[in-house]
Amino acid sequence: MKNASIVPKSSLDFLSQLKENNNKVWFDANKSNYQTELNYIQTFADALLKELSKTDVLETASGKKSVYRIYRDIRFSKDKTPFKTFWGGSFTRATKERRGGYYFHLEAGNSFLAGGFWGPNAADLRRIRAEFGHDPKPMRKILEAKSFVSTFGNLQGEQLKTAPKGFDVQHEAIDLLRYKQFLVIKRFTDEEVLAHNFVEQATETFQKMRPFFDYMSEILTTDINGASVL
Numbered sequence: 001m002k003n004a005s006i007v008p009k010s011s012l013d014f015l016s017q018l019k020e021n022n023n024k025v026w027f028d029a030n031k032s033n034y035q036t037e038l039n040y041i042q043t044f045a046d047a048l049l050k051e052l053s054k055t056d057v058l059e060t061a062s063g064k065k066s067v068y069r070i071y072r073d074i075r076f077s078k079d080k081t082p083f084k085t086f087w088g089g090s091f092t093r094a095t096k097e098r099r100g101g102y103y104f105h106l107e108a109g110n111s112f113l114a115g116g117f118w119g120p121n122a123a124d125l126r127r128i129r130a131e132f133g134h135d136p137k138p139m140r141k142i143l144e145a146k147s148f149v150s151t152f153g154n155l156q157g158e159q160l161k162t163a164p165k166g167f168d169v170q171h172e173a174i175d176l177l178r179y180k181q182f183l184v185i186k187r188f189t190d191e192e193v194l195a196h197n198f199v200e201q202a203t204e205t206f207q208k209m210r211p212f213f214d215y216m217s218e219i220l221t222t223d224i225n226g227a228s229v230l
Contacts, residue, residue: 005047059094100213116183136173157181
């Protein structure tokens with residue numbers, strides 16, 4: 001891949017230093033270092049967005065727009081440290097026909113790429129469960145595919161401890177019906193993140209989410225009979 005942007009070691013090192021000095025005085029004194037590292041991450045995100053846009057339609061305007069603010073919202077949190085200690089960002093699929101989103105999280109010893117449905121609203125959750133309850137085979141085929149298993153392992157996300165309302169605990173798809181979130185995650189070592197081909201590896205990982213995204217999009221844009229609701 002030509003001109004692939006590399007995540008430099010200094011970007012992860014800055015986060016490690018911030019983690020040890022998570023206060024405004026230290027951050028202000030190192031603001032220029034922060035801006036330098038932020039520019040590297042935004043350039044990486046631009047390269048990743050460019051590659052993703054070759055095979056998907058995204059509404060995220062730029063790598064800069066994708067990267068989250070470093071400042072934490074501490075208004076309702078017991079943790080009052082003011083700054084995030086990771087680089088994070090996301091790319092949103094465009095139009096109502098394409099559901100799901102891509103997320104990257106870069107942090108020394110804790111880097112991963114993820115995608116899916118973090119907080120489905122009540123209507124979407126009912127629709128997903130109705131489909132799984134009606135016919136779980138298409139989703140099982142996606143989740144059991146060799147490429148999915150070797151990349152992501154299994155579907156992740158918060159689950160109910162019992163059956164959701166309207167479904168029997170003995171239902172054949174109870175394992176799917178219990179999910180409240182629908183997430184796929186792949187973790188990376190620091191060495192992989194810092195490698196020259198990480199943009200390529202990240203792009204490939206995100207592309208392997210597409211069968212999952214496309215089927216979930218089909219569910220969420222149709223009724224139980226398969227008719228469009230858009």
